[in-house]
Amino acid sequence: MGETNPVFDHDDVEIQSDEVLFQGFFQVRGLTLRHRLFDGGWSAPMKRELFWRENATCVLPYDPVRDEVVLIEQFRAGALGREASPWLLEVVAGINEPGDSAEVTATREAQEEAGLELAALEHICDYLVSPGGTNELVHLYGACVDAxxxxxxxxxxxxxxxxxxQPLAFTEAMDALKTGRIWNAPAFMSLQWLALNRDRLRREWGGC
Incomplete structure (x- = not known):
């Protein structure tokens, strides 16, 4: 029998092969690997395909004076085939360029996608989008803006x-969450964060 509660890390994975299966707008990679098992020993070799992309940064712009968030609306091919419209209400987002920090990406994308200058940034969390099929990591932020x-x-x-x-009053944004008008993870998570921290942010950020 193995340890009762083993703690595994990267050293407990053996990658036997790693190849690019497709390279277009995005990349798909194929891995053959095995990993240690909780009850001891190693798994059989397995094949896994991964949608591969650089880390991304998402930022929710919030005006604490006007009590408004600034969301963006755009078409998303991944939302086709659903009952809801494939034009989604989202937060500002972009893929991190090589060498750029998440903060640099947030500032650049806010200007390009919404014409906004960020006066303050607060880190919300980092999360894996869907680790069963992609390596993508998202850095999620809230930002103080003049809306x-x-x-x-x-x-x-x-x-x-x-x-x-799309500037929305805080109450309108929360209604959009409740009715399902907003149904993508970064917007959902950041608006829930705002709901929990709104009073503090209005005190601390003031007029930015």
Whole structure:
């Protein structure tokens, strides 16, 4: 019998092969591996395909004076085939460029996608999107902004972005959560965080 409560890490995985199966807008990699078992010994070799991409950063812009969040609306191919519209209400987000920190990515994407300047950033959490099938890690932040001029259509033409900026009162955003109008993880998680921290943020951030 193995240890009662073994603690495993990367050293307890043996990667036998790692190859790129597909390279397009995204990458798919195929791994052959085995790992240690809780009751001792090793698993049989297994094949796993992974949707592979760089870490991403998502940020919820919030105006503590106006008590508004700034969300963006855009088409998402991954939402096709569902009952709800594939135009999603989301937070600002982008893939981290090589060498860029999450904070740099948040600042860049807020300007590109929503025309916003971030006056303050607070880290919410880091989370794995769906580790059974992808390596993607998301850095999630809240940000203090002046939402008084937020709106319009934004995005980069060469990235085929067509983004409508949607300022919403805090109560409207929470209603959108309750009714299912917002149904993507970063927006859901960051708005729940805001609900828990809203009073503190309005005190601490003031007018940014």
């Amino acid at each position: 008084s001029g937020a709106g319009g259509i934004h995005g980069l033409d060469h990235e085929n972005e067509d983004i409508r900026v």
